[in-house]
Structures are given as structure tokens and as C-alpha cells.
Amino acid sequence: MKINCADFRVSPGKKLELRKWPTRVEPVYKSKKAYAKLLQAQVEELSSLQRLHYAYNRYAVLLIFQAMDAAGKDGAIRHVMSGVNPQGCQVYSFKHPSATELDHDFLWRTTQALPERGRIGIFNRSYYEEVLVVRVHPEILRTQGLPDRLLDEKTVWKERYRSIVDLENHLHRNGTRIVKFFLHLSQEEQRKRFLDRIDEPEKNWKFSLADIEERKCWKRYMQAYETCLGATSTRTAPWYVVPADDKENARLIIAQVIVDTFKALDMHYPETGAGRRRELLAIRRELVREGPGGR
Ligand code: ATP
Ligand code: MG
Numbered sequence: 001m002k003i004n005c006a007d008f009r010v011s012p013g014k015k016l017e018l019r020k021w022p023t024r025v026e027p028v029y030k031s032k033k034a035y036a037k038l039l040q041a042q043v044e045e046l047s048s049l050q051r052l053h054y055a056y057n058r059y060a061v062l063l064i065f066q067a068m069d070a071a072g073k074d075g076a077i078r079h080v081m082s083g084v085n086p087q088g089c090q091v092y093s094f095k096h097p098s099a100t101e102l103d104h105d106f107l108w109r110t111t112q113a114l115p116e117r118g119r120i121g122i123f124n125r126s127y128y129e130e131v132l133v134v135r136v137h138p139e140i141l142r143t144q145g146l147p148d149r150l151l152d153e154k155t156v157w158k159e160r161y162r163s164i165v166d167l168e169n170h171l172h173r174n175g176t177r178i179v180k181f182f183l184h185l186s187q188e189e190q191r192k193r194f195l196d197r198i199d200e201p202e203k204n205w206k207f208s209l210a211d212i213e214e215r216k217c218w219k220r221y222m223q224a225y226e227t228c229l230g231a232t233s234t235r236t237a238p239w240y241v242v243p244a245d246d247k248e249n250a251r252l253i254i255a256q257v258i259v260d261t262f263k264a265l266d267m268h269y270p271e272t273g274a275g276r277r278r279e280l281l282a283i284r285r286e287l288v289r290e291g292p293g294g295r
Pocket of ligand 2: 069
């Protein structure tokens with residue numbers, strides 16, 4: 001399997017044209033069986049890297065997922081993280097903010113959910129909604145309780161990008177590694193998946209009327225994503241535009257980016273010093289002396 005993660009990474013400081021980014025690429029797997037094998041290998045690698053990450057306990061890793069409805073965020077999280085110890089991983093799904101959350105700055109609610117050292121935090125949607133759904137529906141901005149003079153659309157989005165980039169730089173300086181995935185779905189593939197959700201009774205629950213309303217704003221969402229990804233992809237917290245029309249291929253790409261991110265951290269298991277080793281050996285002797293019957 002050859003996945004070059006850099007192919008999907010958004011270069012910092014450059015304008016981005018989303019239409020030039022594919023929603024489908026040549027898959028890295030040849031058959032469904034081959035896919036399952038490849039994913040399994042990645043999941044196992046990720047599992048052992050997470051154990052090391054947990055033991056090393058210096059970095060925190062934050063994975064952010066953003067996408068249009070039905071792009072496969074949930075499935076990607078479920079499959080890619082399937083081998084990871086639940087104790088070392090927290091997933092947060094951010095929906096419409098509560099009244100309490102709206103009484104604070106827009107980074108407040110997610111800040112409280114940031115991962116601890118040694119952990120993986122997953123944001124299924126995130127503070128990026130504040131420059132995506134809120135930008136597409138500026139009326140939401142006006143319900144956020146901000147002072148009138150901060151509502152100028154000529155400045156507000158740029159200022160929010162700046163706040164986000166500042167926050168992410170700050171987190172990086174304090175040992176959090178952030179990776180951001182935009183699951184790039186075509187409008188046609190979304191149409192097919194919505195039809196599936198309607199046609200298959202077991203998938204009906206996944207479909208909401210709100211989804212169809214948001215679909216009508218597709219163009220504006222793409223514009224919002226385009227400016228957002230261009231303005232907030234940095235060396236320290238890069239965005240990856242993952243072609244998402246093929247769910248399986250998207251999962252393999254995402255898993256590879258996460259594996260590579262962990263590998264770049266150059267972690268090691270805490271070393272056992274000579275004193276500690278002596279201590280352990282003394283305990284060991286005692287346990288052996290005790291014999292199988294206990295004391
Ligand atoms: P799924 O549909 O797969 O269950 P979802 O993430 O789409 O997951 P929904 O409950 O369908 O969850 O939708 C959540 C909605 O909340 C989305 O439309 C999203 O844009 C919206 N949302 C998230 N954060 C904010 C925010 N800060 N301000 C306004 N709306 C937000
Ligand atoms: Mg939804």
C-alpha cells in the first residue's frame with residue numbers, strides 16, 4: 001500500500017481552490033478483502049502507538065473531523081479507532097451550542113474537552129463550525145449575544161481564523177499535536193447516500209430534515225470550507241483534504257495520517273533506572289519466595 005499523506009495536506013499560507021481537490025482518487029486497495037487486511041494492519045499499528053503514547057505521557061493528540069452530512073465522519077472514527085484502548089481516547093461530538101456555552105467566547109466549550117497528555121481527543125465537529133455553519137447562516141452569529149460592533153462580517157471571520165490559529169499554536173507550544181481532516185464529499189455522492197438512508201429502513205434514523213436544508217447551501221458551504229482551510233492550515237496544525245466518495249479509501253488515508261503523526265513524535269517507553277530496577281528485583285525475589293500458595 002502506498003499512501004503519500006503529503007498529497008492530501010493543505011500547504012500553509014496558500015489560497016485553496018476546493019474544486020481542484022478530488023473527492024475520489026485511485027483506491028489503494030484492490031478488493032474489499034484487501035481493504036479489510038490493510039485497515040487491520042493500520043489499526044494494530046495505531047493500537048501499539050497509542051500504548052506508547054499513553055506510557056510516554058508527554059504529548060496530547062487532537063484529531064478534528066469536519067465534513068458535510070453523510071461524508072462518513074462517524075464511520076471513519078469508528079473504524080480507524082477500533083483498536084484503540086477506550087481509556088486513552090475521548091470522542092466529543094459538537095452539536096448546536098447550549099445557552100450556557102453561548103454565554104462564553106466561541107472557543108470555550110471545546111477548550112474544556114481538549115485531550116490530556118497521553119490521550120487522544122477526537123472532535124466530531126469542532127470550533128470550526130463557528131466559521132462554517134455560522135458563516136453560511138450569519139443569522140446564527142446574531143443570536144450569539146455578541147456586542148453589535150463585533151458583528152461586522154467584513155472582519156469577524158478573519159478574526160475568528162486568527163483566534164483559532166493562535167489557539168492551535170498555543171496548544172502546539174504546550175505539547176498538543178493537532179491534525180484536522182476535512183472529508184471531501186461530492187454533492188452527487190451525498191445525494192446517493194441520502195437516498196440510501198431513505199430507502200433502507202435501518203438507516204432512516206440517520207436522516208434528518210435539517211440535512212436536506214443544509215444541502216441546499218452546498219455552494220456556500222464549499223466557499224466557507226475553502227477560505228477556512230486556506231486560512232487555518234498551518235505547519236503545526238495541518239488540514240488534510242481526504243477524498244471521501246470512497247469511504248474505505250478515506251479510512252485508509254486517515255489512519256495513515258494518524259500513524260505518521262504518532263511516528264513523528266519520536267516517543268519511547270519510560271526508562272527504568274538502576275535504582276528502580278533493584279527495587280523491582282527485590283519485590284520479585286519476595287514474590288518468588290512466597291510460592292503459589294500465598295502467605
Ligand atoms: P450525525 O448527523 O452524523 O448524527 P452531526 O454531526 O451531523 O452527526 P447533527 O445533530 O445532525 O450531528 O447536527 C449537528 C448540527 O449542529 C450540525 O448541523 C452543525 O452544523 C451544528 N453545529 C455544531 N456546532 C455549531 C455551532 N457552534 N453553532 C451552530 N451550529 C453548530
Ligand atoms: Mg447531521
